[in-house]
Amino acid sequence: MNEQHGRPSGSPIGLGGGKMAKIIGVTLSERVLAGLVVDNKLAGPLQCFPDNDDDGAMIEMPTDELVKMICEQVVCAARGTSDISAVGVALPGVIRNGVVEESPNLPQLKGARISELLTIKLAEHGLSTTVNVMNDADGMASGLAATLGKLDRLIRVWTLGIGIGYGRYPFIDGVWEGGHGIVSLDDKERFCGCGGQGHMEGIMGHRAMRLRFLDMEPEEVFEAANDPSSGDKRCLEFKKLWHKALAAATATEIHQEGAGKFFLTGFNVRFVDLPMLRDYLQKMVKMSPLQSYSVEIVKDDAETRVIGSAVAAEQAAARG
């Protein structure tokens, strides 16, 4: 897991004199986390807002307050250093060219030119730097590439949570809402948070599972499915459907972009039965050049995400 390979050449931005670039990585979900990253590693403590259990604090915050608060966290994370070469901010939603085009979990941000707003606010705090904003699942993919020493590889990651995130590394321009990939042609499959029919998230997302099983929590569904004595056919059938959905979406990505490494993360990886998933994948991917894929479960940790935001921002700054 922690094998460290040499970094591909040209990865860190040289600041002249052989000094390592200092980047601030930020992630924004139920809370804001920020940290100073140097040479693909955390170089200071993680800042966290709010530092209590108030999970609803962000969703009620207007955009200007949110921007102000993110800047404060960035300034704290910079710890008095003024030569910050870039700031990377990962947040849930469709992000293109520094603009939040869609963000179901932080609806107040829809349409916000977040990169510009942060750049201006940070300058007021004396930090003149470029701000790169990205989708949080892509940030996670960058973080895994960096922490596993695989910055030269294609990395794809499914985040199995309230919704389903799909991230990829390295950066390419475009939109890939993989969690909304079509995995069913059944008209009754309409539990996706986006309202679309037949979507992966409509089967696998935590919110969608609760809508489907109004009388059972997802934990209870999988518990019954995994207990041969329960005799609950409905739960076992759903467990199979859930794994088929993950296999189908992964197989689609394999057929679009080739084989390679897929990571699974997010709080619902606890439901993943890897042998069952591999069995379905094997039935769905038959072309021999596409069979060198692998699937691995990884812990969803804050540190990897913060490092990922920073590494993605560093690479964006290098692209200019």
Ligand SMILES: [Zn+2]
């Ligand atoms: Zn959807």
